[in-house]
Amino acid sequence: DSGVTQTPKHLITATGQRVTLRCSPRSGDLSVYWYQQSLDQGLQFLIQYYNGEERAKGNILERFSAQQFPDLHSELNLSSLELGDSALYFCASSVPSGYTFGSGTRLTVV
């Protein structure tokens, strides 16, 4: 158990819809990173939050947004979903020696 909790594990939704993915980092960890893993693009960094503030942005679409709340959990919001958004979405906590990942949310857009 990595200590990073992601919910839900699976999500099936239709094109054009909006979904919210949730991540709780390890106790005491201030940072949250979101990654997308798709078949064609591999693992890509989306966005980082640190203690409630956006710290870095990667290849995140404008239709996607995220936030980190005072209790340090984070939510990734995906809107106007397209078939190509189907992917595994991971969040991770940063520790001095690297990163630890949650078990991911499998998003399927139909």
Added chain:
Amino acid sequence: AQTVTQSQPEMSVQEAETVTLSCTYDTSENNYYLFWYKQPPSRQMILVIRQEAYKQQNATENRFSVNFQKAAKSFSLKISDSQLGDTAMYFCAFMKTTNYGGSQGNLIFGKGTKLSVKP
């Protein structure tokens, strides 16, 4: 910008044999860590091994060891006595660090190598 390249999309090995997965990277940074992550069919990302760039000694974790060639920017993973449970995707990853080893940014991943261990 940093890049990570894994040139072997797929590999297979017989149980109990040894296999080496290749990874090269490109960076102008001096302080960084390199990682190998394993992703079994369960899709969980599991840290296999970590190498600090400032260390000359190659990292070892039980059956897993690396060959870190800093000048050549090469970071290969050797799996000894392969087991069926080693069947997974393996990702090489790069992380920039501060002078004191703290994380400084996100992980940059290679495309992965799919390893199959055959009985």
